[in-house]
Amino acid sequence: xxxxxxxxxxxxxxxxxxxxxxxxxxxxxxxxxxxxxxxxxxxxxxxxxxxxxxxxxxxxxxxxx
Numbered sequence: 001x002x003x004x005x006x007x008x009x010x011x012x013x014x015x016x017x018x019x020x021x022x023x024x025x026x027x028x029x030x031x032x033x034x035x036x037x038x039x040x041x042x043x044x045x046x047x048x049x050x051x052x053x054x055x056x057x058x059x060x061x062x063x064x065x
Contacts, residue, residue: 007042014038020046 003012017034022032031052035045 005037005040005042005044008037008040010037010039012037012044015044016041019049022046022048 004010007014016038018034018036020034022030024030029047032046034043035047036043041046059062
């Protein structure tokens, strides 16, 4: 099954990744990434940046050693 961009209608063969800031209830801020259509830059989804979470976890562990 192929995925088509909801805006331009082209088959999504790749995405561009953009850094964005996400805010949760309570004011917590997360580093996130937006996955965008490589043709028209429409956002196809947003998620918490797994590399930022990994780096924060490593820093927290190092601080406690």
